[in-house]
Structures are given as structure tokens and as C-alpha cells.
Amino acid sequence: MTTATTAVRPTGLAPRAELLPALAAVYRAQLSRARVSRIPLLFVAVFQSLGIMVMMRGVVGTGPADTGAARDVVAGSSVLVVAFVALNLLAQYFGRLRASGGLDHYATLPVPAASVVLGTAAAYASFTVPGTLLTAVVGCVLFQLSWVHLWILLLVVPLSGAALSGVGAACGLLADRQEIATLLGQLGMSAALLLGVLPPGHMPEAVRWVRDLLPSTYGVDALARTFAGRPDWAAVTADLAVCAAVGVISLALSTWAYRRAATRS
Amino acid sequence: MRSENAGTDDHCCRVRDLVKDYRTGRGAKARTVHANAGISLDVRRGEVFGLLGPNGAGKSTLVRQLTGLLRPDSGSVEVLGHDIVRHPELASRLLAYLGQESTALDELTVSLAVETTARLRGLGSAQARAARDAVLTELDLEPLARRTLGKLSGGQRRLACFATALVGERPLLVLDEPTTGMDPVARRAVWSAVERRRAAAGVTVILVTHNVIEAETVLDRVAVVDEGRVIACDTPGGLKALVDGDVRLDLVWREEPPLGLPLVASLAGRAVRSGRRWTVRADPDEARELVAQVTSGPAFAALDDFSLSTPSLEDVYLLLGGRHEGLAK
Numbered sequence: 091m092t093t094a095t096t097a098v099r100p101t102g103l104a105p106r107a108e109l110l111p112a113l114a115a116v117y118r119a120q121l122s123r124a125r126v127s128r129i130p131l132l133f134v135a136v137f138q139s140l141g142i143m144v145m146m147r148g149v150v151g152t153g154p155a156d157t158g159a160a161r162d163v164v165a166g167s168s169v170l171v172v173a174f175v176a177l178n179l180l181a182q183y184f185g186r187l188r189a190s191g192g193l194d195h196y197a198t199l200p201v202p203a204a205s206v207v208l209g210t211a212a213a214y215a216s217f218t219v220p221g222t223l224l225t226a227v228v229g230c231v232l233f234q235l236s237w238v239h240l241w242i243l244l245l246v247v248p249l250s251g252a253a254l255s256g257v258g259a260a261c262g263l264l265a266d267r268q269e270i271a272t273l274l275g276q277l278g279m280s281a282a283l284l285l286g287v288l289p290p291g292h293m294p295e296a297v298r299w300v301r302d303l304l305p306s307t308y309g310v311d312a313l314a315r316t317f318a319g320r321p322d323w324a325a326v327t328a329d330l331a332v333c334a335a336v337g338v339i340s341l342a343l344s345t346w347a348y349r350r351a352a353t354r355s
Numbered sequence: 356m357r358s359e360n361a362g363t364d365d366h367c368c369r370v371r372d373l374v375k376d377y378r379t380g381r382g383a384k385a386r387t388v389h390a391n392a393g394i395s396l397d398v399r400r401g402e403v404f405g406l407l408g409p410n411g412a413g414k415s416t417l418v419r420q421l422t423g424l425l426r427p428d429s430g431s432v433e434v435l436g437h438d439i440v441r442h443p444e445l446a447s448r449l450l451a452y453l454g455q456e457s458t459a460l461d462e463l464t465v466s467l468a469v470e471t472t473a474r475l476r477g478l479g480s481a482q483a484r485a486a487r488d489a490v491l492t493e494l495d496l497e498p499l500a501r502r503t504l505g506k507l508s509g510g511q512r513r514l515a516c517f518a519t520a521l522v523g524e525r526p527l528l529v530l531d532e533p534t535t536g537m538d539p540v541a542r543r544a545v546w547s548a549v550e551r552r553r554a555a556a557g558v559t560v561i562l563v564t565h566n567v568i569e570a571e572t573v574l575d576r577v578a579v580v581d582e583g584r585v586i587a588c589d590t591p592g593g594l595k596a597l598v599d600g601d602v603r604l605d606l607v608w609r610e611e612p613p614l615g616l617p618l619v620a621s622l623a624g625r626a627v628r629s630g631r632r633w634t635v636r637a638d639p640d641e642a643r644e645l646v647a648q649v650t651s652g653p654a655f656a657a658l659d660d661f662s663l664s665t666p667s668l669e670d671v672y673l674l675l676g677g678r679h680e681g682l683a684k
Binding site for chain 2: 100103104105106107108111112115116118119122123186187190191192193194195196197198199200201205352353
């Protein structure tokens, strides 16, 4: 038997890694990093939020006149932990990975881009759980707020975590230089801090528009509403829906940014 | 029955006229660097093929195109019959790549780094654990399994990264300076692991190196790369034959060479000087004569050390012109 082909017969390809198992593997590996190197920074995230609440306790009282402001301060400080870790630290992580050529490792494995981005983002969102919980509980004690509905954090953390980690990952992967990624992450967190923690009632109109553009705002508002005796669940749901939508868009954007960064370095 | 074109089936990797330019700097300082200026290569199945050359020669740019990480400006890359320029995403299903950076793994334990890489290479969780255990045993990495990669010494970290390249067996391994910083025991573990895979599964290896001694001992064939071009490609023995059996005489002077002596003055013109070290290429008879003269005469007092050696790949590289000054005969 003779064959007329002049080219090399293509050799069988090894299978691709499936989306979900690969995502789980990335998530597990990223989570393990918390034990090794993320712990100090996680402490910083919590201490920063606790410090802000203690400071704000000096100007915001526990009386009926200040209830609204107290809710905003506690909700803002709690979500700030998410912004610090999921947005700021994740932007820095991907910025460093891209600048140092670390993305090559993933780019030469048959793994879907979404697995790498979503697995990493999910891990960073998970890092924020203990800190957010601790901040919210301490805040409730400090400002004498009801913690009956604190279970809402089970939705606020993953949804605002998705939105903010998506933005963080996109910043880290799109920035041309590592310094730019760090800068974007810091700016995002500063915005979340200033616009999230301070009660919006006293803000000028223009600043309130900027606040509305920030994805963390909707997590803050959702949490703040649940401190009420009778929360407006429709508004809470709407806020969380915005977080979810921003999460889908920003994670899709960061997956695209990952593909671009992995193949164009 | 063998097909009439069976010869071409021997190829693992076929590169034709590969061109890749970089732009560096901005504005008036902008200039174009020809990282690869028309490279053609054939790597046969089951061989250990080396890319040898100085830093900045274009070796890493070449392997980044082979692995689908970088798109060439023009030219073609075929790996095991697949067009990698048109379908760079297929590369990861054909080959394992060990790059120079380990930042993606630095904060993981050795064990988890290997297992995760195996999972991402498409293995199921039980398979991945089994592959991890096997490779950690094979490379004698078990004592380090629970240590964090980033906290290991350079050589140990490199070995752990090499372990990640082995899991999820691929028919082609592309290794960019795999043994940098390794002690001799680790080096031996690397080359034994490569040899086992070659014997058992016909695995092909493309190795980037600038370690001449390693190149001579492990490579079947070697391409010498300089300034983005392949300036020679042959077996290490074949390349060394280019130096016509000349030997190399190295003279190291204690202080200033005694140029007043006629013998030293006559050598001065033909030696390549590097600080106090002079290197002269000569045929073996002449070299023996020179050694006798230098070591028995007054020049000996000024001599710190001398050596006579058979040609190495380094001599070949220098003879071929390279970027550096060739050794004058």
C-alpha cells in the first residue's frame, strides 16, 4: 500500500481540559496561595475597614438621626474588603503574571481561558469572605445595627466579588505595564473606599453619579438596605441584579483580555 | 508496508523561513530588531535537538513560536503534522513547554503545582494524582513535595518546574534552559527522565541552552543560532569536525605578559586576549611545540596556568563567526 501524501501525517491531539474541572483545579491552587502569601494582605484589608469604622464612629452616632449614615458606613466598610482583595490585589496579581511571563504557563496548557480567569477570580472573592463577615459583625456591634439579615452577605460577597474581581482581572490583564495595573487597582479601591464608605446623602450631585457608576456601590446599597427593620427586598434584589450583570460583563471582558494577553506577549 | 514518503513521517517539527521582528524604543529611538531572520529547521522524531547560541540570539523567540505563544511575521511552523501558525491553540495538545519563568507556580507547593498542571493538561483527578506521585518519585522530589516553589533554591525550583512539564505525557518537550542552577544530581535526574521517555515513547526534545558542555553530552543534533539565523546545524561531532582537528592552547599570565620575549611577541599577534588569558588555536603538533617552548623557557616564570584542549562546540561557535571575534588561526 502506498500513500500519496507528501506532508507529515498529523499525530493525534491530546484532549483539552474541560471547563469546569480546570476551573476547579485553578480555584483550588489559587486558594492554597492564601495560606502561603495572601494572609498578611488579607489582614491589611480587614484592619483598614475596621479602622475606618472606628474613625467614622467618631462622627456618626447610634441615634435615630444617624441611622442611615451608620448603615452606609458599615455596609461600605464591609464591601471595601471585597474591593481591596478582589479588585486591587487581583489587578496586581494578573499585572505581575503578565509582566513576568507567568501567563506562558497557562497559555501552553490546553485549558479554556474562562477556567483560568473565573477560577482565579472566584478564589480572590473567596479570600474576602472572613474579612467581610468580621467587618460586618463588628460594624453591627459598633453602630448598634440589626444583624438579623446579615445572611445577605452570602449573596453580596459572591456577586459584588464577581463584579469587582472581573474589573480587577481586566485591569491587570489589559494594562501594558505592571505599574499601570497596580495603579488601576489602587485607584479602583480608593474610589470604592471614598464613594462607598461615606454616606451618599451629603455628596454633591456629580459625585453621586460617579458613585452610581461604581459596581461596588450596588453591593454596598444592597447590604445597607438590609439593616432596616423592614428591608425593601425589591430594591435589594435590583441592586444584586446589577452586581450580577456587571459580574457577567466584566468577567467576559477579562476572559477576552486574558486571551489577548496570553497570545500577544 | 512503508509508504514511499515514509521519510517525511520522521519529522516532529518543521520550521521554514521563520521571520519575527520586534520594535524597541519609541519615537526617534525606535528601531527594529530581527529576532528571527529566516530560520529553517527540521527536528526528527525521537531526537534531542539543541538550539545553542548566546543571549539574545533569538533562541527563545524561536521556541515561543514553536509553542504557539508568538505569531511569526512570516514563515511556517509544523509540529507533528499540525500547522501551528494557523492553529496556535493546538500546540498545547501536542507539546509541553518549560519556559524560563515560574511566577505562575511560585506560591504553590511542589506537589500542588505538579498536580494542577496535570489537571490543566486534561487529566482526570485520580490520573493527575497518580501522574504527580510518579513524577515526584522519578525526579526524587518527594522530600520537597510540601515545600513552596518560590522558597526553594534556584536549581530545586527548576527541577520542580521540569516535573510540571513531564506530567500528562506529550510527544514533544520544549525545554528552555531546563538545568539552569541545578546541581549535578538534579541534572542527571533530568537527562535520565528525558532518556526514559525517549526510549519508551519516542519522545522528541527541543532544548534551548547556552551550556556548551551539556550540549555536547546530551544532544543528538544542534543548531547554532546567532543574530536570528541558524549558522550551522549538525551533530556535535560533525560540528566539531569543522574545526579541522585543531586544538586550543590557553595561557594565563601572572601579570603583564613578557612581550620582550620573541616567542611571546610572536604569539601576541595571533592570540585572542581576554584579560590575562590568551587563547591560541593551532594544529596538535604545533601546539605541543608551543607548550614545550613556553614551559621550558623564560616565559614560564610569567605563566600562571596553561591548558591544551581538544575543540569544543564553543570553538565551533567562535569559528563560525558568531557575534564575537572568531579565533584567529
